[in-house]
Amino acid sequence: MISDFAQFMIGVLRSAWDMLNGSSGWMMFSFMLAGLLHEFMKPEKIQKTAIGSKKVRGVFWGMLSGSAVPICSCGTIPLGISLYYSGAYLGPTLAFMISNPVLNPAALLLCIGLLGKEITVIYVIT
Numbered sequence: 080m081i082s083d084f085a086q087f088m089i090g091v092l093r094s095a096w097d098m099l100n101g102s103s104g105w106m107m108f109s110f111m112l113a114g115l116l117h118e119f120m121k122p123e124k125i126q127k128t129a130i131g132s133k134k135v136r137g138v139f140w141g142m143l144s145g146s147a148v149p150i151c152s153c154g155t156i157p158l159g160i161s162l163y164y165s166g167a168y169l170g171p172t173l174a175f176m177i178s179n180p181v182l183n184p185a186a187l188l189l190c191i192g193l194l195g196k197e198i199t200v201i202y203v204i205t
Contacts, residue, residue: 123166133168141171146182155179 132140150158159176163169180186182203190199 141174
């Protein structure tokens with residue numbers, strides 16, 4: 080009984096190690112890309128973009144950029160908070176955070192595959 084559990088745990092640890100080894104290259108690439116974006120996307124630059132606008136145009140661009148980023152709702156919150164702290168106004172930041180999990184490319188492809196094109200169009204409009 081104990082040896083079965085030990086074998087199971089060894090198998091779990093081996094699988095976790097294999098997954099970590101398989102994804103380590105992508106993780107390093109992602110960390111480097113995030114570091115470069117953090118270094119070159121200064122708050123002044125974000126403030127000058129369309130997302131930094133207080134007008135309706137800023138809300139529209141916040142919604143449009145949120146729908147283009149394929150992140151789940153768990154990643155939207157930290158990204159929205161960093162946008163806000165780096166100088167984006169609240170309206171465009173909230174538009175980004177609301178549109179991201181609803182209209183991202185992965186959600187739309189999944190919706191097309193599961194529900195069909197007609198229902199997906201209704202989903203996007205509403």
